[in-house]
Amino acid sequence: MNVKDALEIVSQTHSGMVRSHNEDSVACDAEHGLVVLADGMGGYNAGEVASGIAVSVMSSEIRHMLEHGSPADKDQASGDEIGVAALRDNVKKANLSIFNAAQSQPQYAGMGTTIVSGLFYDNRVAVAHVGDSRMYRLRGDTFEPITRDHSLLQEQIDSGVISKELAKLSKNKNLVTRAVGIEADVVPEVHVYDTQVGDIYLFCSDGLNDMVEDEDIGATLQMLQNNLALAAKQLIEQANDNGGRDNVSVILIKVRDSYALSRGWWGKLKSWFKN
């Protein structure tokens, strides 16, 4: 089955209860199994500009790359799969576009964005992220974060300075250690995970996970997994009911069916006839 029919994707974004404008940007491309979420930062409207550039570069460039090759094929330059290379190279490309814009336009100086992007292909998902926007997975009864934030607090948790529980009391939240567009180059973290039918993936900005406890997010997804649009709406409502101090964006992807790529000449022929 092709990825478009195998996945159900919904997204929603909201400026929250405090901020006057929304600096988050999201894009979903069901055709190519691609989702992108970016949480911009910077004065005036620079945050929106940065997250907007990131999302449009990612979605248009990756779409373009996938028209010339299957995501599971090898990329000539890097030896990685094209899916992985497409995510990594285009985060770097978005980084450079934002950095150059910030250098040339004084009102955009210092703008940047976090990013989390997933490309679903061949019963897997490749995830690239920079900063503190996250991907979570609900599989069966287990809801857990899959990405690890590039933030000071996460580094402290990893090195044992502070426990996860005490981290909630920290006054050092919102300090990311990597961001897109701040420097001339950026290193996105990219991993590939196998997916299973029934999995639900949540991509979100920190406006969700700062305002709603992980276990409440997980319980909401589990209860409302048969109505993704309502689940997205409820998550945003909970963030706003708890104060909504930041923009909040969610993308939900449910794996309804297998989306293995056709292998061999027979599979290719079959898929060619289907088109």
Added chain:
Amino acid sequence: MPAKLILSMDGAVIKEYPLTKERMTIGRKPHNDIIIDNLAVSSEHAAVITILNDSFFEDLGSTNGSVVNGVPTQKHFLQSNDVIEIGKYKLKYLNDQPTQTTAADFEKTMVLRAPPKPAAKADDQLSHTQTNAAPLAPKPDTAQFNTTAPKPEVKPAASAAPSAQQPAAVIQILNGPNLGRELELSKNLTTLGKPGVQVAVLARRPHGYFITHVEGGSFPLVNGSSVGEQPHQLNDHDIIELAGVKMEFFFKT
């Protein structure tokens, strides 16, 4: 304003120490940043490590030990108004930086450009004090009428008190084999119905309780009329019908 320690004895303030250095030592000997010249204090008694807006206290293996908020302590993540006791001396920790999750002026996300050295350094001092127990996702509260509706006498734990703005509310089943059973709406979301047949969700929000259709061919009825796809606010003593089961919503008095 940097965080600070206020040194006092018997209620009399001796001195204030702003925490401007990454590592401040406390001890009897003159090379310490905070000198307490008293024989009950070890030559190098303790240290306070400050990483941006967070400070950590650590006893450096002193002879007589340190007490934080009345508890003998080796290592401690300081919160504003914590009191460290060393011998007869008290050090009060004050940090008026707003905690970003509670204060209204939520700080915007900022980028920390240099690799955060303080974190690595603090790791040497405070290594592996805690384990990270990952919380398990709880099972959702799906109440299936035929089997698992809780018995009326089972009260949720006191900690499950509803949000301050909302009075507690209950669903009582009015027909079928579970007639009379009550379900307290103690969570933000509670689902009702039979998965695969008809499910609705009850959301507890600051301004009331709302029922919303989740799945199934027909919508829930409230007081005999369909609520459609949109959330519907519930009033005291509304009658809900869902998958052939009638129930009453009411506020607990």
